[in-house]
Amino acid sequence: MWFFARDPIRDFPYEVSPEPPDGGSPPGPWTLHRGKKKATGDPVSVFVYDVKPGAEEQTLVAKAAFKRLKTLRHPNILAYIDGLETDKCLHVVTEPVTPLGTYLKAKGDKGELSQLEVSWGLHQIVKALSFLVNDCGLIHNNVCVAAVFVDRAGEWKLGGLDYMYSAQGDGGGPPRKGIPELERYDPPEKTDGSGKGVGEKWSADVWRLGCLIWEVFNGPLPRATSLRSLGKIPKSLVPHYCELVGANPKMRPNPARFLQNCRSPNGFMCNSFVETNLFLEEIQIKEPAERQKFFQELSENLDSFPEDFCRHKVLPQLLTAFEFGSAGAVILTPLFKVGKFLSAEEYQQKIIPVVVKMFSSTDRAMRIRLLQQMEQFIQYLNEPTVNSQIFPHVVHGFLDTNPAIREQTVKSMLLLAPKLNENNLNVELMKHFARLQAKDDQGPIRCNTTVCLGKIGPYLNASTRHRVLTSAFSRATKDPFAPSRAAGVLGFAATHNLYSMSDCALKVLPVLCALTVDPEKTVRDQAFKAIRSFMAKLETVSEDPAQLAEMGQCPLFLPHALPWEPAYAPPTSPVSPPPLLLPATFLSPQDSPFRDWGWGRGRAKGCRSSTRLSFQQEADTSRSQRDDWSAGKGSTTQAVSPGPPFRLPPTPSSWSGWEAQGSWDPGWQEEPGPPAPLPEGTKLASEYNWGGAESSERPDPFSALSPRLAVGTQAAGDWGSEENWEALESDNKQAKAELARKKREERRKEMEAKRAERKAAKGPMKLGARKLD
Structure with missing residues (x-):
């Protein structure tokens, strides 16, 4: 019975906002509303048509558009998601979009609209028009600003399929619009009613494309005669625009040829932004070498690209390339550059999982890029993630055979130290720093380790500071x-308040x-x-x-x-x-x-040649100087013996x-031991005549x-x-232990010599004789 019937609008899985978006809806039978999916909350756009009595013709037009949009699939045509058809209304759900007129006005007021963005937008509309005319045999019959929409990534989509008809004449002629705002875009051969020069099947749509170009650069078109005034149309586009709005319909170019002309060298659509978009559309079929080169050059161009394009189109491609491709470390620079456009929540959801996974990579190029650019994402990392998923992989860099990776690992500790827990900071990190400062063969790395320790000293606990x-x-x-010695001095100065x-x-x-x-x-x-x-x-x-x-x-x-x-x-x-x-x-x-x-002033050659000294020579030098170091470590008072004049x-x-x-x-x-006795002839410091006349006479x-x-x-x-x-x-x-070892060795040799003497004195043993001691 009728009271058991369910309301299809109430069961519709999308929630429709009652108010239209800013700027209102474009002219036509449809009203644009914002919406969202009830299950997930994903944003969508909903085109609503309310069936009215006495408007049967418009209702037929709306139903035809509903069917066309549902069956046509093309990247540059408005994407259909879901729909609802009842006796009272029609609902068409699409990707979230904004009318082009509203988009251009908002961008123009902020001064953010660039020719790069317009060139790619027109490229998309012309490509969609070429698809309809050349591949589908359809005449759009409604190309204008009101029929173009812009998605979140700034991509232009062709809509307004209400008045589309077949180019072969199947199903009758073009439907009547009945809307004055749309009829002013009709070509002159249709408005004068003469019918002369019918032209090609694309002639009418190409004329309307020229009207669209004029409106993009100059605003709403007041009348058809205004097309003669070029206004702000770029010079590189003028010759091709004039072909579109030519009086002879037979001379108007096919959309495919128009696109080819604009893509010629120095053409309006020949730029880095269009090239980047075309490559991204075909990135899955590109060779690995081509993808590597593309990502390397992408970072330089991102600064001139629109922010929405970087967030919603470039970023997904970068994440996909890392997840399923072999892009490697080259995607890190553009990835972090795009990450600057994200909010903190988006960064956590999209970038951080990729970064954590990258740290576990064995690719050295990727590891060193991550360490070099850690400053860009360290603020988004929480402490549990750093201690459990990042630090265990980073510390492997301390043991790497590549000095550059060891150095970058040391530098990264400046950023990671505030987020490390007690064990990782005071135990694990200190072990690696002890090894680097004492054993690393690169002087600059030993120096950097000292500097880093001085800077992270306040983060150490009291016992570790006192000990380390x-x-x-x-x-x-x-x-x-x-420089390492200077770093030690500066380390004392930087941590002076800890002593x-x-x-x-x-x-x-x-x-x-x-x-x-x-x-x-x-x-x-x-x-x-x-x-x-x-x-x-x-x-x-x-x-x-x-x-x-x-x-x-x-x-x-x-x-x-x-x-x-x-x-x-x-x-x-x-x-x-x-x-x-x-x-x-x-x-x-x-x-x-x-x-x-x-x-390096006047000593470059000496320093450069010194680096070629053999390790054996260095070892000999170290052994020859060891005794002098031992004499100065055991006590606070050093014995000074007379000798040659002081020389560096x-x-x-x-x-x-x-x-x-x-x-x-x-x-x-x-505790220091008792002071060693002074050699003869050496006075104490208190007995030394520091300013008297005898100072010049005595050595x-x-x-x-x-x-x-x-x-x-x-x-x-x-x-x-x-x-x-x-x-x-x-x-x-150590010297005492070495002396004791030598004494034991001498004693052993002495005992062996005495045994040999006793055996020699007794002579050879005789057979059958009993050994008597």
Whole structure:
């Protein structure tokens, strides 16, 4: 019965907004509404036609358009999704679109409409028209601004199929429009009624295409005679436009030929935007080499492309290419560039899953691209994702044989450190930093490790800071690479507020004082600045102990961006840690970050030749200097013996020594032993006449001091243990152990010699004789 009947509109799976979109609906029988799918909430557009009494002709036209749109499928024709036909209304659901007139007005008001976008839009409409005329044998009969719609990606779609008819004359002639706004686009041979010069089947649609071009550049067409005024039509399009609106219908070009003419060199549709779109349409059938080249060039062109096009057309193609293709690392640059147009929520949904998957790739090119561009997406990564899915893959870069990857991995820790958990930051990362700073064969990487440690120091917990920082920076000050020694000084300065007063006096200052006789003046200058700053801090607290609480936040001096030239600042100025900007390798001193200090001026040849020194020569140098290093580590007082005048060793040694010790400097927590006795003839510092007249007559006790820096040849066996950061055996203990081993060896040889003598004295044993001892 009738009361059991269900309302089809209520059961329709799409919700239709009662209000039309901004700008209203285009002229015609249909009314455009926004809508969304009830199940998923996906946005759609809904064309609604209400059946009215006495409008049977318009109803037939609407039903014919409903059928045409449902059966015609083409990328440049409005896409049909669903529909509803009842006695009261017709509903046609399509992809979400905006009328072209509304779109052009909004873009024009913002000044965002470009000729590139218009050229591709017209290319799409002409291609759709060519499909209808040449492939389907249909006459559109309604080409105008009201029949064109724009989707989210900025793609133009041809609609308005209400008055379409067959070119062969099947089913009668063209339907009557009855709408004055649409009849002004009819060609002159139809309006004058003479019927002369009927022309080709496409002549009428091509004329209307010319009207569309005029309206795109000049606004609504008031009358047909206005077509003679070119207005703002580009010069490259004028000759082809004039062919479209020619008085002789037989001379009007086929849409396919018009498209070919505009695509000729220097034509209106010959540009990078059209080429990019055409390639994306056929990307699935392109060769891998062609796709690689396309993605490499895409990044340069994205800046000039519309934002909506990048978000809704380029991005899906990039994600598809990564998921199913072999694009590799070349898609990263355009991917992150397009990601700038996304909201935080869209970035999390579309980009982050791809980035997480990329980190597990074994492709070195992709890994280094990810590390280099981490700054662009680190803000969208949450801590659980970083610790569980990204950090375990990133740390593999510390062990990579490629120095560039190791360097970029160190730099990436500046961005990842704030998001790392307790174990990854204070245990795992410190293990790798200990290994890199002590054992890596590249000086710049050792230097960068020190700088990075200084910058992430505030993120470490208290116990790790106490155990690691002083040992690590002390180890850096003994590195043969001069920038590493400077980095150690700046590391102390950047983390000064993390040390107690006793640590400053007993651990930091002794290390800095040793650098006042460094072979490189730049290192000495930094050491003197740091010493003065630490001394000022200690003196301030000594005079007023009440300032001890405030001194923890009082900066010493401000290290600037590399090349580092820290200038002394009073204790009240803010401090910022040195940035991490060193390159992976220095092919010459000109590439060094210290070139502004004078590196490479007049010494380029020496430094460059020094890099060719053999590792055997370096090992010999290290062995010859080991005893001198041992003498300076065991106690706070060093014995100074008279010798030749003070001379700095040649600078190439700082470039050629690459071997590293396997642990940090011995722990500062151990109590210093009793001072060693001074040699005869050497006075204490308090007895030395620093300013008297005798100073010029007596030999300078410091003239024998010649700093010699070398990296030990023995590395710690277990790089994963925390013992690398804690107190290790000092060189004195190592020397004692070596001496004990030699004594045991001599004792063993002596015992063997005595046994041999006893056997020789007794003579050979006789058969049958009993051995008597």
